[in-house]
Amino acid sequence: MTYLDHAATTPMLRQAVLAMTEALARTGNASSLHSAGRFARRQVEESRESIAAALGARPSEVVFTTGGTEGDNLAVKGIFWASRDADPARNRVLVSGTEHHAVLEAAEWLAHHEGAELELLEVDSFGRVRPETLRAALARAPERIALVSVMWANNEVGTVNPIGELASIAHEFGVPLHTDAVQAVGVLPVDFGASGADALTLTGHKLGGPYGQGALLLRREVACTPLMHGGGQERDVRSGTLNVPAVVGLAVAVEHAVADAPRRGAEITELRDELVRRVVEVVPDAVLNGDPGRELIAGGPSRLPGNAHLSFPGCEGDSLIMLMDAQGIECSTGSACTAGVARPSHVLLAMGADEATARGSLRFSLGHTSTAADVAEVGRAIGPVVERARRAGHAGSRQALANSAATGR
Known part of the structure; x- marks a missing residue:
């Protein structure tokens, strides 16, 4: 077969397969205090540092998730809830009309169940959000906007958005910006720190890593209410036992794909x-x-x-x-x-x-x-x-x- 559906999922890189296979042979919960647990924790933190270095982030900004859908939901819902808790008037959400369903349906869920006001940002004939479009939308009652979400690159037509410029405009109005960069990481030059984005979603299986493992890059100063509660792993933002082998595989894939x-x-x-x-x-x-x-x-x-x-x-x-x-x-x-x-x-x-x-x-x-x-x-x-x-x-x-x-x- 001739495989031309890499945007859906791409084969794992050999380096990631080898690293993950080796990690699968070990036992250890990264939250345990014994030797096996401490070794697992070290693997997780080294992986966190590797991903941060490759993507222009601080290690403390890397929150491990199960992939793009969870990362998008955590960012859209979590930042909305945190913004609204800080100021009940902030109940508007701006997302582009070409977003992945993980963003669109998360925002629609907020509108149907949490009283959010959802506004879809218009795109041009290429599918791009123009800076003046975002500025005009933000200018309408900016004190009521909780979040902007615009994808880095579109998963269907491939158009890239000017995320740095859009984030700068959002910040002029005091509004955080999330970007779904699932298609961009490991393909385009992505620098989280330089982009100005407040949150960025990535997943392993789009860049040569494993299924079911991703990360949300989340600035330390950005409040985000967790979707799940439990052990308080990942900055108390995302609880759950870490999949150490998959985290290792993701880190190796990100490092090699970016390089x-x-x-x-x-x-x-x-x-x-x-x-x-x-x-x-x-x-x-x-x-x-x-x-x-x-x-x-x-x-x-x-x-x-x-x-x-x-x-x-x-x-x-x-x-x-x-x-x-x-x-x-x-x-x-x-x-x-x-x-x-x-x-x-x-x-x-x-x-x-x-x-x-x-x-x-x-x-x-x-x-x-x-x-x-x-x-x-x-x-x-x-x-x-x-x-x-x-x-x-x-x-x-x-x-x-x-x-x-x-x-x-």
Whole structure:
């Protein structure tokens, strides 16, 4: 199989596998006081220091979580609760309309259950939050805003946001900013301290680390109410017995991914551009969604190096995925699927796309195992796949019209 879904999860780096395997052979709870416990604690703290060094943070700012979803929920809900507890008037939450569901649904939960006022920040046609958009939203009763959350890089279309500039604007109004950097860490130049963000989410399985292990970088001065209560591990912000082997694997993956990002990013960008060129050559009306990736933002590319998100007029994304899979190519779509019912991508809709476009897209995401042969496979398969998907779509439309005529509807 040709694997081009690295944005969903990427294979573990060999160094992380070896480190985690070695740690799995040991026993010890990092909260225990005996020798095995103290050794486990040392591994955790060395891992914390390694992650902090790689990402421009202080070790005390690294809070271990189970991954991106927990980190996003902890930041969005925890900072909201802490802000509101300090000042009951602060009940507004600003998040971009293109956020991952872990942020969007956490904010929606606050609106439905905690009386929060949720405002979705508009994005431009690339899916980017413009600084003037955030400034205008903050200027409307800033004393009532508890939190801003804008992702570092979009998981569907790959567009990068100017997080440093957005954080600076938020701080002018005395508002903390959280960023979901799940797609960015280990791929883009991410410096937590320099960015000005108050909280940053990352997860292991997007950068060559293990599933089920991530971290929330949280500034010491930012109050955050815990979601879970128990042993008080992780600054009393996140209780729970630490998964020492996974923490070790995460730290090694972050260290190696960050160190290798400049070289790997340049290679993957070339492969991505070649993939887009081959697809458009075969399917001329295919449209690349998101930022073209020709600019720089905060010292890095304006688009994720490995992201190629394209819309194919007249096609359904889910059909394209199945047809590509039958050709031995694994990729994904921007549409979510709940209980077997496909929905258009909320990201593309927020960018101004119509529903047909939002349904008929594919995301090819390349990573550290991607090769020129993978790109060639896409070029070989995409033409016949799109043609077949369009035929199926037209046949389905005709059948739907026939059914409608037969029932008088």
